[in-house]
Amino acid sequence: MGSEVRGGVSSVRDQWKAALLLAPPLSALRPSSCGKNKCFGCKCSVDSQADASVLCHPEPMDTTRVAVIGAGVVGLSTAVCISESIPQYSIDVISDKFTPDTTSDVAAGMLMPHAYPDTPVHLQKQWFQETFDRLFAIANSSEAVEAGIQLVSGWQIYRSMPPQERPFWADTVLGFRKMTEAELKKFPQHVFGQAFTTMKCESLSYLPWLEKRLRGSGGQVHTRKVEDLWELYGAYDVVVNCSGLGSRELVGDLKIFPVRGQVLKVQAPWMNHFIRDGDGLTYIYPGTFNVTLGGTRQKDDWNLSPDPQNSREILSRCLALEPSLQRAWDIKEKVGLRPCRPGVRLQREVLVKDGHQLPVVHNYGHGAGGISVHWGTALYAVQLVKELITTLKISTSKAKL
Ligand SMILES: Cc1cc2nc3c(=O)[nH]c(=O)nc-3n(C[C@H](O)[C@H](O)[C@H](O)COP(=O)(O)OP(=O)(O)OC[C@H]3O[C@@H](n4cnc5c(N)ncnc54)[C@H](O)[C@@H]3O)c2cc1C
Numbered sequence: 001m002g003s004e005v006r007g008g009v010s011s012v013r014d015q016w017k018a019a020l021l022l023a024p025p026l027s028a029l030r031p032s033s034c035g036k037n038k039c040f041g042c043k044c045s046v047d048s049q050a051d052a053s054v055l056c057h058p059e060p061m062d063t064t065r066v067a068v069i070g071a072g073v074v075g076l077s078t079a080v081c082i083s084e085s086i087p088q089y090s091i092d093v094i095s096d097k098f099t100p101d102t103t104s105d106v107a108a109g110m111l112m113p114h115a116y117p118d119t120p121v122h123l124q125k126q127w128f129q130e131t132f133d134r135l136f137a138i139a140n141s142s143e144a145v146e147a148g149i150q151l152v153s154g155w156q157i158y159r160s161m162p163p164q165e166r167p168f169w170a171d172t173v174l175g176f177r178k179m180t181e182a183e184l185k186k187f188p189q190h191v192f193g194q195a196f197t198t199m200k201c202e203s204l205s206y207l208p209w210l211e212k213r214l215r216g217s218g219g220q221v222h223t224r225k226v227e228d229l230w231e232l233y234g235a236y237d238v239v240v241n242c243s244g245l246g247s248r249e250l251v252g253d254l255k256i257f258p259v260r261g262q263v264l265k266v267q268a269p270w271m272n273h274f275i276r277d278g279d280g281l282t283y284i285y286p287g288t289f290n291v292t293l294g295g296t297r298q299k300d301d302w303n304l305s306p307d308p309q310n311s312r313e314i315l316s317r318c319l320a321l322e323p324s325l326q327r328a329w330d331i332k333e334k335v336g337l338r339p340c341r342p343g344v345r346l347q348r349e350v351l352v353k354d355g356h357q358l359p360v361v362h363n364y365g366h367g368a369g370g371i372s373v374h375w376g377t378a379l380y381a382v383q384l385v386k387e388l389i390t391t392l393k394i395s396t397s398k399a400k401l
């Protein structure tokens with residue numbers, strides 16, 4: 001199996017082979033300290049008699065090598081988050097698809113969470129808050145345009161009263177309030193609505209921006225399909241699995257399933273407010289390059305080809321909410337498969353085979369809300385990577401004592 005360095009000059013097949021032969025597995029990690037003064041982790045052996053006044057002049061500890069599988073919003077943000085939090089690690093992103101060909105590229109990119117039934121609400125709230133804060137800081141910086149992040153205001157409207165007038169994310173978005181009677185007059189079929197300001201994150205800009213940041217900090221990016229996590233054994237100390245729906249095959253997780261989403265990307269530059277029906281089926285999201293009109297939610301449907309009947313229905317539902325869209329032009333159909341699961345799988349695991357250990361952190365299954373929580377889940381994944389490394393180092397040194 002070969003792989004190609006994205007943006008690089010040659011195949012890295014040979015480097016991989018060499019790495020596989022030379023690299024020790026994590027189970028062979030050095031103890032974190034030899035006991036001498038100022039030791040921060042070295043190749044010396046543990047010496048319980050070591051004189052603590054003697055300075056340790058270690059050979060620098062080998063860099064911990066992390067492979068992140070997946071180059072959607074989850075994989076790239078997790079890779080950047082690791083490189084920002086633990087700059088001494090070397091990070092490679094390995095993926096069979098990159099922007100503009102991932103599910104993340106099809107997303108409307110609105111920061112508006114979708115509930116995960118199996119994930120505690122306080123965690124979902126935290127992930128959304130962390131993602132919102134991060135993107136809000138970018139939106140207010142000189143990077144905003146390149147990163148594709150902008151503030152957007154609008155309405156979520158309901159034909160009947162929703163179970164909750166204030167969703168759990170109401171305090172995170174800006175200026176959340178009930179719509180006034182005057183605002184609701186625009187939507188005679190709807191009885192209730194919420195007005196607020198949130199952000200739109202354009203994957204077509206955001207993913208290249210993340211990739212650029214990763215490369216800027218020394219990370220590498222390879223085009224390759226991983227058939228089995230054990231292919232990475234020996235070349236990496238930790239594998240972070242951000243393969244989204246690919247995890248069904250890659251790690252045999254049958255809890256993850258596709259929910260097909262078809263949208264239209266149209267030109268309608270006069271649209272500057274978003275409108276979303278609370279049933280989640282119809283939405284109009286103005287963005288930098290186009291307006292996204294949605295949508296469909298087709299469970300267990302793997303069909304990536306646009307369906308003309310779906311497109312007609314989307315257009316007719318959106319026109320009912322915003323008749324001016326009759327004048328929209330340059331209509332493009334897009335389809336993505338949401339990687340749905342009862343809850344995001346954020347978990348560490350040590351795979352064991354033939355006496356070898358492969359430490360893995362899983363971060364996948366973000367369903368319909370991956371853009372909304374990606375930075376929060378990336379921070380959580382980084383924590384799991386750190387825990388895994390600490391635990392394995394501790395058990396190795398204990399075993400040697
Ligand atoms: C129509 C639509 C609209 C949406 N709108 C929104 C929205 O407004 N807001 C929001 O928050 N979310 C939205 N989403 C959801 C969002 O798109 C997803 O939650 C998010 O993109 C998931 O990101 P990901 O990185 O996990 O998956 P992906 O983007 O699918 O990335 C997975 C990556 O893993 C790689 N991969 C998989 N298997 C392997 C393998 N074996 N070896 C190597 N690489 C592998 C793939 O090539 C890909 O690069 C929408 C989704 C759809 C379909």
Ligand SMILES: O=C([O-])CC(=O)C(=O)O
Binds near residue numbers: 110338
């Ligand atoms: O529901 C929305 O508003 C957009 C979205 O996340 C999706 O279609 O999955």
